[in-house]
Amino acid sequence: MIGPELESRSSATQSLCPECLGRIPARMVIKGRDVYMEKTCPDHGKSSTLVWRGLPLLSDWITPKIPYSNPAPNTTVKRGCPFDCGLCVDHRQQTCTALMEITLRCNLKCPYCFADAGLNESADPDLGIIRGWYQTLLSSGRACNVQLSGGEPTMRDDLADIVALGRSMGFKFIQLNTNGLRIAQDRNYPANLKLAGLSSVFLQFDGTEDRIYKKLRGRELLKVKLDAIRNCGEVDLGVVLVPTLVPGLNTDDIGNIIRFASENLSVVRGIHFQPVSYFGRYPQMPSDEQRLTLPELMELIQTQTSGAIRIENFRPPGCENSMCSFHGNFVLMPDGNLTPLTRFHPHNRGLSMEKAENGANKAREFVSRNWSSCSKQSRSAGDSAVSLGYWDTLLERSRTHLLCISAMAFQDVWNVDLERLKDCCIHVVSGHGSVVPFCAYNLTSSTGHSLYRGQSV
Secondary structure (H helix, E strand, C coil), X not given: CCCHHHCCEEEEEEEECCCCCCEEEEEXXXXXXXXXXXXXXXXXXXXXXXXXXXXXXXXXXXXXXXXXXXXXCCCCCCCCCCCCCCCCCCCCCCCCEEEEECCCCCCCCCCCCCCCCCCCCCCCCCHHHHHHHHHHHHCCCXXXXXXXXXXXXXXXXXXXXXXXXXXXXXXXXXXXEECCHHHHHCCCHHHHHHHHCCCEEEEECCCCCHHHHHHHCCCCCHHHHHHHHHHHHHCCCEEEEECEECCCCCHHHHHHHHHHHHHCCCCEEEEEEEECCCCCCCCCCCCHHHCCCHHHHHHHHHHHCCCCCCHXXXXXXXXXXXXXXXXXXXXXXXXXCEEECCCCCHHHCCCCCEEHHHHHHHHHHHHHHHCCCCCHHHHHXXXXXXXXXXXXXXXXXXXXXXXXXXXXXXXXXXXXXXXXHHCCCEEEXXXXXXEEEHHHHHCECCCCCECCCCCCC
């Protein structure tokens, strides 16, 4: 006989057909500790995909929020979610971070690429168009965090001008999403970006061994990554490591990535793990073994750090949907140990619901404060704090030796949940100036067809 937590039960939601992208009913079916999405298209049949595997139980993890009511939607509802993104009145969260794809050119041809970059020869948007994108974001009433993305943004020689333009229009946190090649090759390049107002570098960093880059990016890149981090450190430009995690390829290197980050906290501000999603250049239906769910990632972190970081040190997001991400903050102490500042208390989650916009505000402020540079002056003060008592040392080093570890599980066409999509706070400014949730923008059918990317008005 099994306990209540192992009984099979289900709940209704909506999803899309992997073949025709039509909206169809779906069910989240709980089987023991695992959760599957099951759905049936009347034209293309049934599909089932894993969305949650292991502990904590999804029922304990889910944290409801009071939805945000958009007072000024940019589009009207005609066909319903996810076909009227803009954002529409049905969307339940503000923009926390907005991605602007300033080029589709790229200097790598990675087997895994959500943008399928490097194949499109379309011209880069000029500064006038990009000014309009910034203005679109301001029209929502807030200068949100901005990430300049692509393609590979450093292919543009006017990247510093794009950063400076955003800062002049009131955007206080601008981050560069990059593979690091140009930053590694030109030591003056990050200095020019920092001078223009760049806040942070979101660096593709898939592991600590070249075998990983050879398989995942097509060439050995470890030295490039190390040189890019060094060059950013020389100008006090904070770096967030961004590993794309592919089961059986680099999931055995998670602990090494965390150790590397801990040893380079003068530059590295955090790690943002991204379990692979099957869209863009890789729109193929994965098996359960090819999925890496959030609880499995937390367990791998615990195992590969020998319990120095534990599953209970991670919390659900306050901004996006609970199934989308986790985060934890850790202080590197003088003895080399990581002390957790976060802890998950599942039994306290239902006491009060926070407004979704409050979570978005906190997320924006946290990223802006902790993913930017940490000045050498404050860091040297933190290093001298070893003579203080434990709690004073912890407080001081939380300002100078903080490691943020987070993960984001993007949705693909097999596991897309429209309830999750409505809670999204990571948005893309499309080429036409509309604002689209990241997973809706990058979603591709099993044949590679997109809802938004590359589509005409």
